[in-house]
Amino acid sequence: MNTYLEKYKGIHPGFILEREFKKRALHKRPFALSIGEHPQTLNAITKGKRKLNTALALKIEERLGLEEGTLAILQTYFDINEEKQKREDNTPNLALIRKSLFWDTDISMIDWDKHYKAVIRRIFERGNETEKQELIHFYGAEKINTALYTSAGKPYTIYKNK
Incomplete structure (x- = not known):
């Protein structure tokens, strides 16, 4: 055995x-x-x-x-x-992300893999720098850029890897 x-x-x-x-x-x-x-x-x-x-x-x-x-x-x-x-x-550090960004849903019930484009877009449009950095850490810069570039209604900001 x-x-x-x-x-x-x-x-x-x-x-x-x-x-x-x-x-x-x-x-x-x-x-x-x-x-x-x-x-x-x-x-x-x-x-x-x-x-x-x-x-x-x-x-x-x-x-x-x-x-x-x-x-x-x-x-x-x-x-x-x-x-x-x-x-x-399966989730980013939720302590770094304001729940108010997701006023229309329960943040603990979000499927972070399935809805990544909507999550990325929302945080990059309305989130602060800490929240953006947490998403970059969680998803990676390449996935962030792809999601922002391909999402309907171009976002305000495209992440640039420095």
């Missing part, structure tokens, strides 16, 4: 299963049916589109002769890694 954990920590357990099936020359459909699962479920897991629950992980581990808990722990590490990535880079 330790070698699996060290080697594959943070990788979806479905990808490891796929590799294990190839190494053992096993086909997914017959394997899924042999453990009483739907082949579609196992296929979705091996493609990383679905999480591996503990009950299924135990069935698979038993059938493949893996140490108990290996796949479940790998799924937990993958979930932790995903959550960390969501937390790290």
